Amino acid sequence: MNNNITRRTFLKGSVATAVIAAVSGCASQVKGKQDTYLTGLIARMTLEEKAGQLHMDGVLSPRMVQPNFQKINPFTPNFSPEQAADLLKNQQAQIKSGMMGMMTSPEDIDSVIYAQTAAVKDTRLKIPLIFGADIIHGHHTIFPVPLAEAASFEPELAERTARACAVEATTNLGIDVTYAPMVDIARDQRWGRVVEGAGEDVLLGSLFAAARVKGFQGSGPADSRGLLACPKHFLAYGAAESGLDYQGTSVSDRVLHEVYLPPFKAAFEAGAIFTMASFNTIDGVPATGNKAILTGLLRDEMHFSGVVISDFQSELELIKHGYAKDEKAAAKLAVSAGCDIGMVSGIFPKYVPELVRSGELDEAIVDKAVYRILHVKQQAGLFDDPFHRIDEIAAPQQAPAVHIALAREAATKSVVLLKNTGSVLPLSKKQKVALIGPFAKDLKNIDGSWSPFAPQKASVSLEAGFANKIPAAQLLTEDGCGIDTAIEDGIKRAVEAANQCDVVVLAIGEATNMSGEASSRAEITLPAAQQALVEALAATGKPLVVLLRNGRAMALEGAVRDASAILVTWFLGTESGHAIADVVFGDKSPSGRLPVTFPIASGQQPYYYARESSGRPPAPGTTHMFQSHFIGIPDDALYPFGHGLTYSEITYSGITLDKSEVKKGEAVTASVTVTNTGKRAATEVVQCYIQDRFASVVQPVQKLIDFNKITLAAGESRSISFTVKPQQMTFIARDLSQQLESGEFRVWVAPSAKTGEAVSFTLS
Numbered sequence: 001m002n003n004n005i006t007r008r009t010f011l012k013g014s015v016a017t018a019v020i021a022a023v024s025g026c027a028s029q030v031k032g033k034q035d036t037y038l039t040g041l042i043a044r045m046t047l048e049e050k051a052g053q054l055h056m057d058g059v060l061s062p063r064m065v066q067p068n069f070q071k072i073n074p075f076t077p078n079f080s081p082e083q084a085a086d087l088l089k090n091q092q093a094q095i096k097s098g099m100m101g102m103m104t105s106p107e108d109i110d111s112v113i114y115a116q117t118a119a120v121k122d123t124r125l126k127i128p129l130i131f132g133a134d135i136i137h138g139h140h141t142i143f144p145v146p147l148a149e150a151a152s153f154e155p156e157l158a159e160r161t162a163r164a165c166a167v168e169a170t171t172n173l174g175i176d177v178t179y180a181p182m183v184d185i186a187r188d189q190r191w192g193r194v195v196e197g198a199g200e201d202v203l204l205g206s207l208f209a210a211a212r213v214k215g216f217q218g219s220g221p222a223d224s225r226g227l228l229a230c231p232k233h234f235l236a237y238g239a240a241e242s243g244l245d246y247q248g249t250s251v252s253d254r255v256l257h258e259v260y261l262p263p264f265k266a267a268f269e270a271g272a273i274f275t276m277a278s279f280n281t282i283d284g285v286p287a288t289g290n291k292a293i294l295t296g297l298l299r300d301e302m303h304f305s306g307v308v309i310s311d312f313q314s315e316l317e318l319i320k321h322g323y324a325k326d327e328k329a330a331a332k333l334a335v336s337a338g339c340d341i342g343m344v345s346g347i348f349p350k351y352v353p354e355l356v357r358s359g360e361l362d363e364a365i366v367d368k369a370v371y372r373i374l375h376v377k378q379q380a381g382l383f384d385d386p387f388h389r390i391d392e393i394a395a396p397q398q399a400p401a402v403h404i405a406l407a408r409e410a411a412t413k414s415v416v417l418l419k420n421t422g423s424v425l426p427l428s429k430k431q432k433v434a435l436i437g438p439f440a441k442d443l444k445n446i447d448g449s450w451s452p453f454a455p456q457k458a459s460v461s462l463e464a465g466f467a468n469k470i471p472a473a474q475l476l477t478e479d480g481c482g483i484d485t486a487i488e489d490g491i492k493r494a495v496e497a498a499n500q501c502d503v504v505v506l507a508i509g510e511a512t513n514m515s516g517e518a519s520s521r522a523e524i525t526l527p528a529a530q531q532a533l534v535e536a537l538a539a540t541g542k543p544l545v546v547l548l549r550n551g552r553a554m555a556l557e558g559a560v561r562d563a564s565a566i567l568v569t570w571f572l573g574t575e576s577g578h579a580i581a582d583v584v585f586g587d588k589s590p591s592g593r594l595p596v597t598f599p600i601a602s603g604q605q606p607y608y609y610a611r612e613s614s615g616r617p618p619a620p621g622t623t624h625m626f627q628s629h630f631i632g633i634p635d636d637a638l639y640p641f642g643h644g645l646t647y648s649e650i651t652y653s654g655i656t657l658d659k660s661e662v663k664k665g666e667a668v669t670a671s672v673t674v675t676n677t678g679k680r681a682a683t684e685v686v687q688c689y690i691q692d693r694f695a696s697v698v699q700p701v702q703k704l705i706d707f708n709k710i711t712l713a714a715g716e717s718r719s720i721s722f723t724v725k726p727q728q729m730t731f732i733a734r735d736l737s738q739q740l741e742s743g744e745f746r747v748w749v750a751p752s753a754k755t756g757e758a759v760s761f762t763l764s
Contacts, residue, residue, distance in 0.1 A: 011161040014592050020459030038374045042323035044125060044369055046098075051352035053101035053370045054335065056309065056343045059131065060084075061111040083240065085565065091115075095129070096122040099349050101373055102309075102341055103179075104132050105452075109395045112174040113387070119437040120386045122414075128386035130377050132177035135216075135227060136196065136450035137161070139168035141403040141574050142459060145448040145551060146181065146208070148570030149643075149698035150198035150416040151592035153685045153709055155211035161410050162215025164403045166227040171397065172453075176380050176391035177274060178227040181212035183263035184278075188606035189596060190243025192519030195449060195551030195571070197238065199595030200608040200641060202259055203704045206266035213270040222381035224388045226430055231267035233278030233311060235293055236260045240280060243605060245520045249280035253696070256282075265302065273376050277339055279314050284322045288314040289330070307376045309341040310334065327351060332361050339371040398456050403576065404515065411572035411579030416592035417645040418566040424543045425565045426586025426647060427503060432474045432496040435466055436484045436537065437507035439549050448551060448571025449516025457574055462547065465577025469585045477500060480537075483511045484527040491536045498540045505545045506534060508560070512571065515551025524554050524601045534559045547580060548549035553596040554605075556638060560582075568592070586647065591683035591709075593752070595645035597637045603630055609641040610700035617701075620754075637756050642687050642704070642752035648678030648714065655749050655759050664726065664740055669698060671721040672749040683711045688722040689753060691746040692731060693760075696732050696739070699731060707714075722749060729763060 042050070064084040079087070094100055096119040106112050112131050119129045143161040152158075162181070169175055182196040182615045185205050218226030236256060239249040251260070264275065277294060278287040287293055288310050294685050298304045315334035318329065318761060324330035331351040334342065342348040355361035381388050417425070427433065439445060439462060446459040463477050480494035481487050498504045508530045513519060525531070533660040538544060538559035546566040548554065556566070567590065569580050582588040599607045618627040621634050629635040651674070658669040686709075689702040705728045708720055722748060726740060733739040742764050750756025 006415070015255055023315060030742065033340060037652070038371055038378065041125065041127070041374065042370055045370070046488060047353040047363075048349070049098040049125065049372045050366050051133065052097070052099035052348040053127070053373050054341055054348040054366075055100055055346065056102040056104055056132075056341050056353060057091070057100060057346070058344060059103035059106045059111045059115050060088050062088065062114045063108065063110055064088060077727035089128035092118050095119055097168060098123045098125065098127070100151045100685075101131060102130050102132065104343065106131060106133065106173055106175065106468065109172065109174045109390060109392060113390060113392075116386050127374070128377060128382040130177060130380060130382060131175040132179060132230070133169065133173065133175050134180070134450055134452055134635050135165050135169045135178040136180045136182075136448070137165070138451060138455070139165055139172060139453050140399040140456040140527045141168060141407050142447040142451050142455055143407050143410050143573050144414045145195050145571045145573075146197055147195045147551060147595060148572060149410060150204060150208055150595040151416050151568070151570070151705060152410070152413040153204070153593050154413060155207040155411060157410055158208050159215035160406060162212045163218060164406055166216045166218060167225050168399050169227060169401065170225050170389045171391065171394050174387070174395070176228055176350045176382070176389060177230055178216055178413060179230050179232060179276060180216070180291050181209055181229065181231055181267070182233065183209040183231045183267055184233055185240030185259050185598070186238040187608040188240070188243035189524050189553040190522065190597070190602070190605050191238065191240055192245055192515050192521070192551070193238070193517055194337075194553075194596065195515040198263075200597060201595065201610065201704050202262050203706075204595055205263040210266040210270040213272045214268045217271055217452070220271065221376075221379040222384075224381070228274055228376070228380055229267065229272045230276050230309065231264055231272050232276035233287075234264060234275050234283055234298060234308070235278060237278035237280050243520050245518050246279045246285070248355050250283065253736060254732050254734055256669035257736055259431050261302075268302065268304055269642050273379060274309065275304065275306065276309050276311055277314060279311050279317065281321060286314070286318050286323050289318045289323055289333040289337045291337040299338060303311065305372065305375075307372050308338055310339050310343045310345075312343050313345040315339060315342045328355065329745050330546070332354065335369060336365055340372055346669055347400040387734040404457065406578050407573055408575035408582075409669075411575050412582050412588045414592050415571055415580065415590050416568040416594055416643075418568060418598070418639050419592035420645055420647075421564045424503065424545060425567075425584065427545070427584055429470050429585055430499070431502040432668055433466065433470065433476070434494075434504045434542075435463060435475060435477045436480045436494045436504060437533070438479055438481060439509065440477050440479060442507075445512045445549065446571065446576045447573050448512055449519070451573075455574060459574045459631060462577045465581035466584075467580070469581045478631065480533040481529040484529055486529050486532070491533055494533060495536055495540060498537050498542050501542065503545060504537050504540070504542045505547060506537070506563070507549070508534065508546050509549030510551055524552060524605070524760060525557055525602060526554070526560055528737050531558060532601070533561065534563075545584070547584075553594070553598045555599050555602045561638070568594070589647045589680060590645065590680055591685075593642050593685045594639060595641070597641045598635065598639040600633050600638045601630070605634075607637065610703055611635070611703050612698045625737060626659060637754065640752050641755040644685070646682035646684065648680045648682035650682060650712070650751065651675045651677055652750060655757055657747065657759050660761050664763065667726060668761050669721050670724060670747045670749050673718055674710070674712065675717040677712055679714050681711060681713050684751065685709050686720045687750055687752065688724075689748040689750065690724060690728065691739070693744045693746060695731060695741055695743065697731060697733060702748065704753070720749065742755050751756035
């Protein structure tokens with residue numbers, strides 16, 4: 001075995017050169033006639049080769065035979081070089097027999113080269129493989145988790161970070177596809193995967209979905225430094241009952257169309273040609289085996305012509321759902337439903353040929369799936385050059401310096417200032433600071449979930465970021481406690497440090513593994529050990545500044561809730577410490593806004609701003625009997641969607657409409673004057689909400705229809721206008737039609753949901 005094989009070595013061979021010429025020639029000869037070429041190729045395939053195209057497996061590295069491979073790759077299972085050689089030999093045989101269509105999660109670029117070489121050199125039909133991996137919010141440079149980036153209310157920023165991710169991953173690994181973005185609307189903060197998306201709002205989620213697809217894909221699917229985006233999880237995965245991951249969903253078709261489909265529609269319109277089926281059931285049918293969802297809705301109604309892949313073995317999970325009796329039945333149900341590629345389970349190549357030969361599965365269904373896969377490979381440029389994303393010389397290179405700068409910019413723009421009593425922030429660089437909490441020096445919980453590849457630059461801790469701003473003599477650092485455990489004398493040392501300083505900065509919140517997949521939480525509060533630490537520090541009387549590390553909205557209690565200042569700092573990645581210190585010490589002003597609602601208590605979940613009104617709505621802040629609220633607390637948010645402060649004072653005044661009577665088909669313009677009455681420049685996110693007050697289907701109490709991110713100099717006023725278009729006045733009716741009904745509409749132009757003065761117009 002030649003473990004040093006390279007693309008260039010391969011291309012120098014006469015047989016390989018002929019293969020590449022043949023593959024490229026086929027594609028170039030049929031420009032404009034792709035259907036004829038691909039259908040002709042399918043006609044030449046055996047059932048086994050067709051089933052092979054439906055199969056995805058993890059790609060093995062040719063370097064795994066090295067004795068020290070586990071030391072290089074600590075996540076690799078422990079095996080001997082001899083065992084590794086057998087595993088590699090078996091996978092190569094599978095590829096060469098045409099029994100593989102897609103491969104996932106390479107550990108190095110050698111893996112991709114080795115497997116692709118076998119596919120285009122040694123298979124009968126020379127069909128290239130396509131490679132994917134989880135490039136969610138970074139590769140070598142780690143950017144803020146997607147929920148944090150959504151707090152920027154700046155989709156263009158997400159487009160730029162997604163582009164940087166694609167450049168790094170294609171350069172280093174040579175892959176073609178990322179299993180991102182996650183575009184699930186998430187309205188229950190107990191669900192762990194809130195961290196992977198853009199939050200609770202449909203408009204914000206749709207804008208970020210489109211931006212991330214454009215960023216990943218660059219100039220298009222064939223961009224050699226672009227990744228094909230795979231928006232996920234189709235469908236309604238974020239609606240899991242009680243926020244429990246993998247749990248089923250019970251939502252109506254109307255709600256599916258109104259809430260959960262729009263981000264997918266935006267992603268597909270932005271050019272995505274992959275999507276991933278979800279783990280959950282929808283009205284009792286698992287999504288991966290749900291023909292009404294994957295064929296009826298996705299293909300027939302939405303006209304999606306790309307490839308559907310399963311989530312990890314979700315086709316096999318049809319058995320444990322109780323929907324399929326065995327692997328053979330699961331394979332039949334999933335393929336028949338419209339799942340094109342099975343991730344890792346192996347049941348498609350194992351059973352599809354047998355199912356077709358026995359007449360249990362129509363070969364035409366298989367052919368359609370194979371066609372979609374080949375068409376995507378063609379769009380990705382793999383028939384023209386199967387190696388066009390591979391550059392061995394560039395692969396080891398460091399991430400560009402501009403990506404580090406971008407990571408700092410993105411992190412800074414993601415920080416949300418919830419509270420700033422007495423303008424305790426920004427801190428003076430002359431103050432003595434006690435930086436206390438389990439995340440003060442921590443390096444393991446900075447990047448957040450889905451950061452599987454080792455960064456080339458260690459992420460910056462809070463302590464390092466603060467040390468870059470103030471002299472060592474002005475900074476005392478203590479852990480105080482563990483993430484969820486007490487430390488002997490930890491609180492005592494923390495209190496002693498606090499008493500020596502002017503201000504206490506608390507580095508508290510969630511560990512990485514407390515959000516993300518399989519990380520649902522029954523209580524979205526701070527761990528008890530941390531809460532006890534904060535209560536003890538509050539007793540010192542020192543001003544408390546909370547730096548909350550989190551992957552979801554949280555229910556803040558006691559001294560945490562009552563702290564002088566609270567900054568939501570999420571999981572910000574590579575430049576975390578520097579970016580947070582920039583904001584804390586005033587070199588940057590906070591500009592983030594909440595993409596999720598912070599509740600008063602965990603028991604309010606699911607709690608989101610765009611809810612329907614009950615028939616007994618309470619007045620804000622009240623707890624009257626026989627009105628909608630939980631015992632002891634009002635039906636309010638602690639901090640509403642869209643909330644976020646600056647280091648200045650922003651006022652809204654004089655909201656007006658250009659007309660109070662509007663005919664169907666006409667638009668109406670809402671205007672407001674926004675003024676920075678403070679002494680610092682500030683960035684404000686001006687938000688426009690509407691409510692259809694009386695409709696044939698009860699409408700949300702508010703719905704975000706637009707926003708405008710502006711920067712105001714100290715003392716500056718600006719008139720901001722939003723045009724409410726006829727399309728924005730519509731809703732999805734029970735028959736799934738788009739309806740525009742006469743009646744009264746309310747409009748708010750405000751700094752967040754649940755704030756501001758409403759004005760009304762009548763549609764006739």
